[in-house]
Structure formats: C-alpha cells, structure tokens
Amino acid sequence: MSKGELTRQTIVDAATRVASRVGLGGLTIGSLAADTGLSKSGLFAHFNSKESLQLQVLDHASARFVDLVVRPALKAPRGEPRVRELFDHWFAWCRDELSAGCLFVAAATELDDQPGPVRDQLAKVQRDWLETIATVFATGISEGQFRADADPEQFAQDLYGVMLAYHHASRLLDDPRAEQRARRALDRLLEAARVPS
C-alpha cells in the first residue's frame, strides 16, 4: 500500500467515526477538517467533494460490516445457528461505536428523501443486507430445519424490524429490557419457521 493510500485510509476511518456521530449527510470536508485537525485543502486533494467523501465512508463502513457481521456468521453451521450468529454479530456491531455503530440505521432515515448517488449507494448496501438475511435464512429451508413454504424475504424484513425496534428502544428510550425483547422476538420468528417435530 502506498503512503498516499495509507493516509487516505486513515482519513476515511476517522471520517466514518465522525459520520457515525453527526450522520452521513452531516459529514462535510469542513466538519472533517475541524474534527481531525487536517487542512481543508489537504482533504480536498483526497476527496474532491463532499459527495465523494460520503461515498467513500459508505464503502468503508460496508466493508467493515461484511468483515465484522456477515463473514463470521457464514462460518457457523447452516440454518438456525447461522441466523443466530448473524443476529449476535449485528448486536455487537451496533454497540461498538468505533466501528461506526449504527451508521446505516441513522443514514437510512436521514437520506431516504434526498435523491442522489449517496442515497442510491446506501439503498444498494441495504438491499444487499436484507438479501444476506434472506439467504442465510434460506439455508435453513434447504437443510430441512425450516418449513419449505417459509418466505425468506418476509423473514428478512421481520428480522430487520426486530433490530430496528431494538435500536430505537435502547438508544432513544434507554430501555434496559430492549435486548431481552429483541431476543424473544427472534426466538418466536424462528419457532414459527421451524418444521414441526
């Protein structure tokens, strides 16, 4: 890796932390300069525009998400154990502020009515995420653990709802039982999907 590339990656890392606090839409070259102490002209040399900065942060966060949430889950046995690993790793990701925390949750409501390349890229990343959930769930159908008529896309939307409601109840409402309820909700979704023994 060249020195220039290393510097760029260090800056994108810092920018991701800033974005997880101020929102992806609130991330500008000016706010990043203020936060890191780097010069605006130096940052412009790396990113050219606010949009390019936001897109690079989104790519960086997505790559980390795959490394920290998706890839470890795929090592678990197919079906229910893999669904549970995915869920647990999402929780850990969401709690770890340094790895951008729930940058995607905040960006989704921030950018949903702001047309443009950043919104398009975010929608793509989030479609990939829902498809990942659906695909992981579907391994449980082919393994014969879940009903053949279970709908993986329904499960994906349902499970992401469990996650979003947890995020809301724990982060905004400081509800200490939010996680326990989210885990019970997952148990019930899996119960409903299981082939009756």
Next chain:
Amino acid sequence: MSKGELTRQTIVDAATRVASRVGLGGLTIGSLAADTGLSKSGLFAHFNSKESLQLQVLDHASARFVDLVVRPALKAPRGEPRVRELFDHWFAWCRDELSAGCLFVAAATELDDQPGPVRDQLAKVQRDWLETIATVFATGISEGQFRADADPEQFAQDLYGVMLAYHHASRLLDDPRAEQRARRALDRLLEAARVPS
C-alpha cells in the same frame, strides 16, 4: 384565538412540514425564514431560539399524531379491531407527507445521540406511543381475545419493529411488497397472541 396565536400556529405548521423534510435537528430559524419567506427577526419574536422552535414543532406533531392516529383507533371495539385500526392509521399518517409523515422515525435516529431538551421531549413522546400500543393490546387480554400471559410491552416493541421495517423497505428501498409483508407480520403477531379456540 388571538391574532398573534393564530400567526404562531400557522408558522409552527409550516415549520413542521420543513422538519419532516430536513429533519428536526436540521430545522433552524434561518432555514425556516428561507423556506417561508418570513423575516428572521419576526420568527425570533415568536420562538427566541432554535431549540424552542424544535420543541414547539415536536408538540405540534405529537398533537396531530394523537388526533389522526390514536384518537380514531380508540373508537374501534376493544382488542384486535382496535390494534388493527391503530396500525392502519399509523400507515395513513406515515404516507401523508403534509401531516409531517414519519417525522418521529427520522428524528429518533437523528437525535438519539444528541443530549438535550429536544431529545428528552422526543423520548417522552415515543415512550407515550409505545405505551399506547401496549395499552391498546392489553384491552384484548381483558376482553379474553388474547392470552392472559401475553406481554403487552413485548407486543409494543414487536409491532413498532414491523412499522420501522416497513418504513425502511418502502421509503429507502422502494420495495413494492413492503406493506404486504408488514400486514402479514401483524397477522402473525396477532395469531400468536390469540387464545386458541
């Protein structure tokens, strides 16, 4: 109602529409002046500060939410019909941009890490909302429609998750099946709660 009060209400109404587009945190006296064509000094006379403007918008949106979502649902028969009415009215609210759309959904992720009176007031309003869902669900327990051991607070978090996942899939991902899946998720939550016949 005095002329001054009427003017203030008209402005708060306009400010609520602006906030539903730019986010509650993005609403400032400056941005409201630019959007409405009113003078900044005139707006300052009504609101004094950005914070007071945001708090008044939150109060205004909450009152509308009670009028358009909660009150009509309470007219439905207790238990399942009332839960369904609440769900349907939330959908209608969420689609109606003019009545602030999903201002609360966006504000929740926008303000969850910004301590202060606006966040506190939003958390209060959202706790009220989850309690409303729980209370409406509990009428179904006392009517003998739902199991005696069903947990109303679990149901409230689960149902709000269904709503948040719908909001995400329809607004960011433009998924045409988002609503159908949300309705199926509600059916399943109600099925699981029902007393076996």
